[in-house]
Amino acid sequence: MKINRNYRSLGKDYLFSEIARRVAAYKEEHPEANVIRLGIGDVTQPICPFIMDAMKQAAQDETRPETFCGYGPEQGYPFLRGALQKYYEGFGVELSADEIFVSDGAKSDLGNFLDLLDRDNRVLIPDPVYPVYRDTNLMDGRKILYMRSDRDNAFLPMPDPEAEADVIYLCSPNNPTGAAYTREQLSKWVEYANLREAVILFDAAYESFIEDPEVPHSIFEIPGARTCAAEFCSLSKTAGFTGIRCGYTVVPKELRREGESLRDMWLRRQTTKFNGVSYPVQRAAAAVFTPQGRQGCEQNRRIYKENARIISETLNRLGIWHVGGKNSPYIWMECPGGMTSWEFFDDLLHRAQVVGTPGSGFGANGEGFFRLTAFGTPEGTREAMERLSRCYGKERA
Numbered sequence: 001m002k003i004n005r006n007y008r009s010l011g012k013d014y015l016f017s018e019i020a021r022r023v024a025a026y027k028e029e030h031p032e033a034n035v036i037r038l039g040i041g042d043v044t045q046p047i048c049p050f051i052m053d054a055m056k057q058a059a060q061d062e063t064r065p066e067t068f069c070g071y072g073p074e075q076g077y078p079f080l081r082g083a084l085q086k087y088y089e090g091f092g093v094e095l096s097a098d099e100i101f102v103s104d105g106a107k108s109d110l111g112n113f114l115d116l117l118d119r120d121n122r123v124l125i126p127d128p129v130y131p132v133y134r135d136t137n138l139m140d141g142r143k144i145l146y147m148r149s150d151r152d153n154a155f156l157p158m159p160d161p162e163a164e165a166d167v168i169y170l171c172s173p174n175n176p177t178g179a180a181y182t183r184e185q186l187s188k189w190v191e192y193a194n195l196r197e198a199v200i201l202f203d204a205a206y207e208s209f210i211e212d213p214e215v216p217h218s219i220f221e222i223p224g225a226r227t228c229a230a231e232f233c234s235l236s237k238t239a240g241f242t243g244i245r246c247g248y249t250v251v252p253k254e255l256r257r258e259g260e261s262l263r264d265m266w267l268r269r270q271t272t273k274f275n276g277v278s279y280p281v282q283r284a285a286a287a288v289f290t291p292q293g294r295q296g297c298e299q300n301r302r303i304y305k306e307n308a309r310i311i312s313e314t315l316n317r318l319g320i321w322h323v324g325g326k327n328s329p330y331i332w333m334e335c336p337g338g339m340t341s342w343e344f345f346d347d348l349l350h351r352a353q354v355v356g357t358p359g360s361g362f363g364a365n366g367e368g369f370f371r372l373t374a375f376g377t378p379e380g381t382r383e384a385m386e387r388l389s390r391c392y393g394k395e396r397a
Contacts, residue, residue, distance in 0.1 A: 006141040015361035036384040039355040047240045048296025051287045058283035069279040076102025083289040093220045105247040106234040111136040124165035128362030133169040155179040159192035171203035176371040177332040178324015180215045193228035200229040208238040226252040239288045246285045307381040308374035314385040329374040352387035
């Protein structure tokens with residue numbers, strides 16, 4: 001028996017596992033410390049009661065013969081796909097129900113979609129990048145090309161005509177940087193992908209935080225995207241489903257390569273390897289897109305948006321360069337005092353008892369930068385920013 005040797009090309013530890021290890025070691029040495037976590041992007045606000053009522057009712061349905069549901073359609077129940085169709089119509093995007101695939105989250109689909117793509121494809125990803133894009137391709141042994149994302153391009157890299165890419169990962173609003181592509185910028189990526197017959201894997205997990213009308217919620221708002229893109233989205237941040245798990249992927253019928261429909265291939269893959277999302281979870285997900293559900297989710301997002309404003313305002317006051325915070329729950333800051341990413345992580349943890357995410361964990365171009373999230377509690381976020389100001393304000397005065 002031979003193992004998949006491609007795993008040897010991965011780092012020893014997943015980024016967030018190393019963060020957890022260091023925080024646990026600090027807590028063991030300082031059990032009295034009140035550590036505020038603004039690192040991993042988990043939500044803190046509870047799910048809207050209206051949405052949970054829908055889930056409870058669906059669970060009750062499973063106790064009665066006349067409403068019991070066994071195996072559901074792998075692609076998702078029609079009631080949820082119909083709700084998603086109407087949601088996309090709000091962006092001016094028309095989708096067929098059979099182009100929508102309900103899943104347990106964008107993270108798994110972004111990895112699973114690689115089943116459709118040959119290992120000889122060259123993959124273009126930004127650096128810094130969400131580790132899942134890089135690591136899932138390394139696991140499969142694909143060649144990765146990195147596009148430089150830095151202060152000079154405001155962490156929004158644009159196409160290089162000389163780059164010979166077959167698969168392109170884009171995330172907007174971006175994780176980890178919080179930067180978001182405008183309609184004009186995204187149009188250039190669509191033009192590039194169609195010219196090269198490449199496929200864009202577009203991660204739209206944070207689209208619900210967009211407020212700027214020049215920032216598209218969906219890549220399918222861009223003319224030509226249906227022939228070159230698949231879109232991945234999640235309810236984790238939209239509705240607080242980080243623990244419930246539900247997302248969706250859109251694969252247009254026009255997306256074809258080598259005479260094959262990627263939509264049909266994805267359907268074949270899902271019906272073979274996936275049994276679908278549970279009925280109660282899909283009922284809860286459908287409730288997200290009702291007027292009551294959308295109102296409840298927006299109330300929570302307003303809290304996170306205010307947290308982002310407080311973080312950004314604090315960094316501005318301290319003279320610390322950053323992007324994100326607007327249209328995004330992530331803030332990407334330059335480490336103060338010329339510290340490396342992990343030096344600042346340790347310094348911030350030990351001096352302020354605040355946890356963030358080292359930028360170097362997202363790639364070489366993340367060195368010297370740091371990610372904070374707006375998903376903390378309002379009280380915790382304010383306290384964290386007060387501690388940050390006390391620890392680093394005088395140094396910059």
